[in-house]
Amino acid sequence: MKPVNQLNQWGSVAVIVGGYLLGMFFQNRRIDDLRDSINKRFDDMRDLIKSEIKRVEERIDRVEERLERLEHFIAP
Numbered sequence: 001m002k003p004v005n006q007l008n009q010w011g012s013v014a015v016i017v018g019g020y021l022l023g024m025f026f027q028n029r030r031i032d033d034l035r036d037s038i039n040k041r042f043d044d045m046r047d048l049i050k051s052e053i054k055r056v057e058e059r060i061d062r063v064e065e066r067l068e069r070l071e072h073f074i075a076p
Helices: 002-074
Strands: none
Touching: none
C-alpha cells in the first residue's frame, strides 16, 4: 500500500511542475514573437526616418538652387 500512496502524492506535484514548464515554454515563445514584432516596427520606423530625411535634403537642395539663381539675378 505504501508505493501507491507515494505515487498519488507525487502525481499532483508532477502535474503542477509540468504545467509550469509548459507555461514557461509558451510564454517564452510569446516573448520571442513580441520581440520580432518590435524589431519589425523599429525597422519600419528607421526606413520612414531615412525617407523623410532624404525628402527634406532634396527640398533644401532645391531652395539652395533657387537662392543661387536669385543671387545671380540680383547681382550679375
